[in-house]
Amino acid sequence: GMQGQGVCPDVWTYSTLISALCRMGRLADAMDNFSQMIGKGVQPNTVVYHSLIQGFSTHGDLRKAKELVYEMTNKGIPCPNIAFFSSIMDSLCKEGRVMDAHDIFHLVTDIGLKPNIITFNTLIDGHCLVGEMEKAFGVLDSMVSAGIEADVFTYNTLAYGYCRCGRIDDGLILFREMLQNKPKPTTITYNIILDGLFRAGRTFAAKKMFLEMIETGITVSISTYSIILGGLCRNNCSDEAITLFQKLGAMNVKFDIKILTTMINAMFKVWRREEANGLFAAISASGMVPNADRKSSKRRISGRS
Template structure:
């Protein structure tokens, strides 16, 4: 452009700066910014750089985002709260909590005050990385600074407590959330219901679910899936089936997870014919059967001793050009090895999946 006498506009420089930043060539990016200044153009502002940093952080390229922050400071641009929140989120995403904490502490040097989003992002990072106590300490610090917890803050804490198996503390925090008047959204109920079921409190989950139904709460398919599993877990099988049957009337559409939960439990209770019929419905539905569902069904059938039916579904894996998962292969080896309980029935499997001495011959699977 320059050689042809065409003077680049500001948008051209900004496109080049963005490209060099995205691809890690900050020397060239800095040179272009200097050229813009020399030509009397306004250099890229904080919002411009923050957008690039955010994209890098969501991809886990946090060190490159950190370099861009350093570049911003060198050219005289002060980061804002959005910039640093993105960087904290990036460090949390890749599990570098000490670096995330350093960015948090550095906010004061930029005359910035952490907001509820800052705290929520860092608390979530601690919880995701198994450091729930550090997250709770930060949560108390947030309250001490006069910041009111948001729905996101509570959801993060609830999820972390349930994941850590601290059900009593999670229930207390949930009641605190309800009493505080903070908006309890569908995501919150999903976290609580999943957490209760995961920690062997399925009956409590059902009680909460039934209470919500009397409040005409509009559910999404995630919660229906959770509760179908909960009803089956406490042997209330007919209620699980009724809930599944009511999905269309609720304006919802069953997904692969829904069918997976139903088929697993139908097979477990011995209703394998009913499970086969349900699979036919899956094939006709919009979601269709994927590799995950097929592997799920195969393992359930093998565990139930339904070798022929399991073999039929293994053939479907081949028809759909899917692969057996590592868990499925491990179960096959365990059941059909020389000492396996089903060894004598190995000929009931498709020939491709027959193997000797506990070694899988020609098996392909997902790790």
């Protein structure tokens, strides 16, 4: 009848509109549409509730978000799951809004959901991103109290947090702990620590750690090589980096453009022009375009930037 011809907006129209308004942060407008919808006897569906709950959670009105959760469960519509809330927390943490993410965490426990390892790791990551290491470990403690064991992602996040704020020694202590008990370090763990050591100017320790990594038989990734070669170049070991780069090239290791650009710049820096030009030509021939052209590298050497 008339409804089918779009005179009365149906569930689909409303849910599309409400989710768009929520994404734009226009929650008052979204709520107007929500009330209008109910007034017309159109039952809100999961999409509508999820959009509103996500909107209010992200824009700081948790009381309203909680109300909507209870309202939907009373109507027999299944409540959003823990992954839904963890993903909202993740977005907040990425924006540096860790305290807001904590509020969502409390909302989650209030409505009777069980936080899982992803929920805890998200919060830990949030604190690490803003350099709040003590708070990150606080979350780790409450995670352990909740009977959830830290995984390799938890440890990698903490190690990365330490390295980011220049606390490489604490990062190393954590790394040794991993070797001794819980989750064993992965390629990513080694990459984080190697990068931290190079950034701290501890080239010798980094080289030693790299050998340890190879001895352990852990996969060495392109990222690992990128960290090693870049780290050597940044710490005035360009010649050593070039030698390693050439040996790896002879072993047919495939490099990405970032490494190749680093190496061309390094070659210019130590006046190995022929090699740089050769590498540049080889890359261009392979169809990859180095993102530092030779002129800019030369300018950098002669001190005109």
